[in-house]
Amino acid sequence: MNLNHQTATIQRPRGRSRVLLASIAAAAALTGQLIALAPAASADGPKPAGHQNAKPVDGKHTLSEHDKHKKHAPLALHGLRQFTSDNTFTPPPGVTSVFVQAWGAGGGGGGGGGSARNNNNGGGNPNNPNAGAEGSADADGAAARTNTGGHGGGGGGGGFTWCVIPVTPLTDYGVDVGTGGANGLGGAPGANGTAGTAGTTTSLTVASTNTVLLTATGGTGGGGGGAADRGPGEPGTPGLGGSGSCSSGGVNHAGDPGNDDGTGGGTADGIVELPAGAAFGGDGGRGGGTNRAIGNSGSRGKDGGDGYVVIYW
Incomplete structure (x- = not known):
């Protein structure tokens, strides 16, 4: 892959496997909006508790004791909320457990190394x-x-967790969405590029006690590209992917590390399509080119994508 020119469109690999096979129709057109749809779950993840309805006996509709109790319980509509920034989630009346999918932020891409005479x-x-x-x-x-200077290392993708969390209706839960790592700067002629920084952690906590219920850590930043000296500069070290964990178990996936070609690492898919660039590692910067005998500066990397949270019930 030619990394010498300054502007190029990098195609990310799309061979990642789906965490979920099911999707929600027109899922959450606006962030924070409730949708009266019930999400479906795939075979490899958490599933909602089954609801057994009483069957008619001898042509008569007979209510079980459970159904009689349900008549007096608050009606819990199905819903979904998405979070792209820090906020508070308050379960509606009647909701005692929720599904949560959370992604950590991506690491920043490293800056490219400068070229030198x-x-x-x-x-x-x-x-x-x-x-x-x-x-x-x-x-x-x-x-x-x-x-040519070495290209910067791509940042690692954010970690992912998907699990069922018991909740108390009308109780506040803090949603902290990770911030993408900052890019590394390109090196001056004859100088190395600087490394990108790590993305921060996404978490869900009980607001009143700060009890952590789940975390998805951010990917690390890519290393800076090496300066050219008596040969082409060395590429920067790719960043590592983040991890996921949940107090109730669930499905946890590490983010992808940065790629050898300097592109940032990807992450797991979920029930809704991630916003553009969310949780992905930033691409590394280009190394300084060969069009001037005095050398060129490397280009800066790209910031990592911010984290993301989906809560549905």
Whole structure:
């Protein structure tokens, strides 16, 4: 993959497996909006408790003791809320457990290394015994060759957790959404790029006690690309993916690490499509190019994507 030019569109790999096979129709068109739909669950994740309805006996509709009690209990409509920033979730009356899917934030991509002039391969200079036939001469007859700086490492994708959480109706729960890691800066000519920073953790807590119910940690930042010296600069080290954990178990997946080509790591899919870039690691910056004998600066990386939370019941 050519990483020498400044503007390029990087296609992310899309071979990740689905965590859920089911989706919600037109799921949550607006953040924070309640939707009166019941989400379906796939075979490998948590499932809602079954509701057994009393069957008619001898053609007569007979209510069980459970159904008689339900007649006096608050009606709990199905709903869904999405969170792209810190907020509070309060379960409606009658809701005693919720499904939660949470993603940590992606790590920032590292900056590309700067390119630098290299005089070791100069042709056309009779005073240089190491001159090579492939070299080129500048106006002063001195050999000049510019190597490309290494690209920055891609940030790691945010971790993921999916589980069922017991809740108390009309009680506040804190939703803290992770912030994507900052990008690393490109290196000046002859200098290394700087590393991106890690994305922060997404969590759900009991607001009154700060009891943590689940976490999805952020991916780490990609390393800065190496400066070119007597050869092309080394690429930055890819960031690592975050992790997920839940107090009630559930399904937990690590985020993908950054890729060898400098693109950021991806993360698990959920019941709704993630907002563009959410939880993904940032791409690493390009290394400084070869179009100037004095060398070029590397480009800065991309910020990691913020975390994301979906709560449904």
